[in-house]
Amino acid sequence: MKKLVTIFVLVFGLITFAQNKIVINADLGKDTINRNIYGHFAEHLGRCIYDGFYVGDTNKIIPNTSGIRNDIVEALKKMKVPILRWPGGCFADTYHWKDGIGEKSKRPTIVNAWWGGVTENNSFGTHEFLHLCELLGAEPFISGNVGSGTPQELADWIQYCNFDGISPMSDLRKKNGREKPWGVKYWGVGNEAWGCGGNMRPEYYADIYKRFATYMQGNSNTKIFRIASGPYGDNYNWTEVLMKNIPLNLIEGIGLHYYSVIDWNAKGPATNFTEEQYFKIIKQALKIEEYIEGHSKIMDKYDPKKKVALVVDEWGGWYDVEPGTNPAFLFQQNTMRDAVLAGVTLNIFNNHCDRVKMANLAQTVNVLQAVILTEKEKIILTPTYHVMEMFNVHHDAVMLPSTVISDSYKYNNEEIKSISCSASRNKDGVIHISLVNIDMNKEKNVKIDLRGQKVNSVSGRILTSQKVQDHNTFDDPKKVKPEVFKDVMLLNNVIDVKLPPFSVVVLEVK
Ligand code: AHR
Numbered sequence: 001m002k003k004l005v006t007i008f009v010l011v012f013g014l015i016t017f018a019q020n021k022i023v024i025n026a027d028l029g030k031d032t033i034n035r036n037i038y039g040h041f042a043e044h045l046g047r048c049i050y051d052g053f054y055v056g057d058t059n060k061i062i063p064n065t066s067g068i069r070n071d072i073v074e075a076l077k078k079m080k081v082p083i084l085r086w087p088g089g090c091f092a093d094t095y096h097w098k099d100g101i102g103e104k105s106k107r108p109t110i111v112n113a114w115w116g117g118v119t120e121n122n123s124f125g126t127h128e129f130l131h132l133c134e135l136l137g138a139e140p141f142i143s144g145n146v147g148s149g150t151p152q153e154l155a156d157w158i159q160y161c162n163f164d165g166i167s168p169m170s171d172l173r174k175k176n177g178r179e180k181p182w183g184v185k186y187w188g189v190g191n192e193a194w195g196c197g198g199n200m201r202p203e204y205y206a207d208i209y210k211r212f213a214t215y216m217q218g219n220s221n222t223k224i225f226r227i228a229s230g231p232y233g234d235n236y237n238w239t240e241v242l243m244k245n246i247p248l249n250l251i252e253g254i255g256l257h258y259y260s261v262i263d264w265n266a267k268g269p270a271t272n273f274t275e276e277q278y279f280k281i282i283k284q285a286l287k288i289e290e291y292i293e294g295h296s297k298i299m300d301k302y303d304p305k306k307k308v309a310l311v312v313d314e315w316g317g318w319y320d321v322e323p324g325t326n327p328a329f330l331f332q333q334n335t336m337r338d339a340v341l342a343g344v345t346l347n348i349f350n351n352h353c354d355r356v357k358m359a360n361l362a363q364t365v366n367v368l369q370a371v372i373l374t375e376k377e378k379i380i381l382t383p384t385y386h387v388m389e390m391f392n393v394h395h396d397a398v399m400l401p402s403t404v405i406s407d408s409y410k411y412n413n414e415e416i417k418s419i420s421c422s423a424s425r426n427k428d429g430v431i432h433i434s435l436v437n438i439d440m441n442k443e444k445n446v447k448i449d450l451r452g453q454k455v456n457s458v459s460g461r462i463l464t465s466q467k468v469q470d471h472n473t474f475d476d477p478k479k480v481k482p483e484v485f486k487d488v489m490l491l492n493n494v495i496d497v498k499l500p501p502f503s504v505v506v507l508e509v510k
Contacts, residue, residue, distance in 0.1 A: 019447065020419050021406075022419070026452045029400045031354045032398055033398075034358060035395035036358035037346070037357070038346070038388060039141070039359055039360040039361070040085070040361050040364040041361060043087060044115070046329025049124050052069075052366045052367075054124045057123075068128070072365060075372060079389040080389075081138045082139060083141050086129050087142075087143065088143055089114075089143070089314075089363075090195075093145050093191055094114065096149065099122045101127065101176055107125070116328030116329060127176065140182070140184050140186065143188035147190060154215070155215040158220050161184045186227065189212050190212075190229040202238045209251075210246060213226050226253065228253070228255060230242070232258065233287075243298060255313045257312075258288050259362070261318040270317075270335065271335055275411060278468060281317055281337060282438055286348075292348065309356070309358060313360045315345060316361050316369030332369075333373075334370060335468065335469050336464065336468045336480060339463055340468075341384075342383075342387040344420040346388075353399050370382060375474050380477045382472060386482050387463060393432040393508070397432065398426075399424050400431065404421050407444075418439040419438070419499075420438060421434065435507070436505075444498070445498055446497050447496050449493075450509065455490060455509055458510075460497075460508060461506055462483055462503055464503035487499075495507065
């Protein structure tokens with residue numbers, strides 16, 4: 001009898017354990033998912049700007065508007081890019097903005113010291129970037145030069161972009177053909193100050209930050225949002241020192257950089273990867289939740305009202321460059337692995353939207369986890385693009401807290417939770433649930449209970465493919481693309497879905 005009870009308990013336990021269940025508290029929504037969480041990053045690096053976004057205003061082969069590719073603008077508008085960070089990255093702390101204004105033939109040619117030592121003629125500068133943002137309908141986010149610049153240079157840039165009256169910099173702007181100020185709100189105060197931005201100690205950077213930040217408001221008609229160069233990954237001391245030393249009236253945001261990488265000296269291929277490499281990358285990606293929580297805890301101590309935003313201004317997967325391409329250009333392909341990586345990361349950002357108010361995927365075109373790749377007149381939209389487009393339903397919607405009970409995806413002796421989820425309600429009352437099945441091998445059956453909400457209808461879209469290594473190419477640009485999701489049922493107000501291996505699904509619930 002005792003044996004029988006044990007078997008029953010074991011079997012019952014297994015059945016209960018094996019069931020994947022999500023409870024969404026539709027009646028407990030409080031925090032809004034800032035659309036800027038879905039932001040992007042464009043650096044003067046490799047083929048992101050030149051031969052990426054920008055093909056030159058004399059180009060007669062690729063359709064463009066003042067040198068900016070029309071096909072890229074159209075695709076990014078469809079994806080609803082809300083904010084774009086520029087000009088770096090490491091490049092930002094070498095960039096002197098006055099090199100990039102005025103008549104193009106008179107602009108100096110400079111050496112891009114961080115990224116391959118290539119020269120560039122500055123034909124893409126402040127006016128071109130802000131024109132790009134206007135075409136996209138995106139907010140600009142400019143990273144100021146702290147490492148090799150001065151507070152005066154940064155204050156002048158702000159005055160040039162934002163001042164409406166008569167002043168040396170607004171007069172210069174008008175002379176260069178732009179009458180009205182752009183009103184740029186978001187400004188970064190250096191980049192990776194602990195590394196390429198000056199190799200500083202946090203105590204030293206905190207002092208430098210205060211010096212720069214003091215002069216960033218004065219000459220502007222726009223209320224400036226200053227973002228300090230933040231830590232990388234789990235460098236909690238950096239956050240602690242900054243939060244302790246910078247008064248809250250001088251700071252609106254603090255950055256966080258984190259890349260999913262297996263080993264900086266052996267990153268592995270972007271497409272032809274093994275299951276071990278898949279597992280490691282996704283496990284790395286999931287770590288960002290722990291880092292966000294760790295930095296948020298420190299920020300809560302100094303800023304309990306959550307006035308200062310955590311801005312994840314660089315994130316994504318980082319692999320070996322495509323064979324035969326310049327190693328300094330960081331050009332990599334993008335597969336279903338990247339779709340899973342993007343899906344789980346965006347779910348984490350959504351679920352921590354009380355503190356994470358902005359994030360910028362690195363980088364938009366032709367660099368790292370790009371959403372668009374170009375080759376001469378052709379472009380392809382990557383699996384990451386499709387995830388960003390599918391998830392844009394969460395922009396400015398109210399996050400609905402969810403609890404996930406999920407089985408594990410195991411590889412060798414390690415395991416990670418196989419299901420990731422976030423949910424939100426938009427201004428029309430429509431609920432969206434984004435789900436990722438991380439498991440590379442097994443389909444998952446998931447039951448979703450929407451507490452406090454009567455469900456009348458549910459539909460959805462899915463991104464998956466035959467193989468996790470699948471990606472779009474210039475010869476087969478539509479191999480991976482979203483489809484209508486059919487494996488969904490509604491029974492007694494419970495949504496029942498079957499998620500194929502390595503899939504990303506967004507449900508619409510009315
Ligand atoms: O995104 C590529 C580089 O990674 C950026 O320039 C730098 O900030 C980071 O180290």
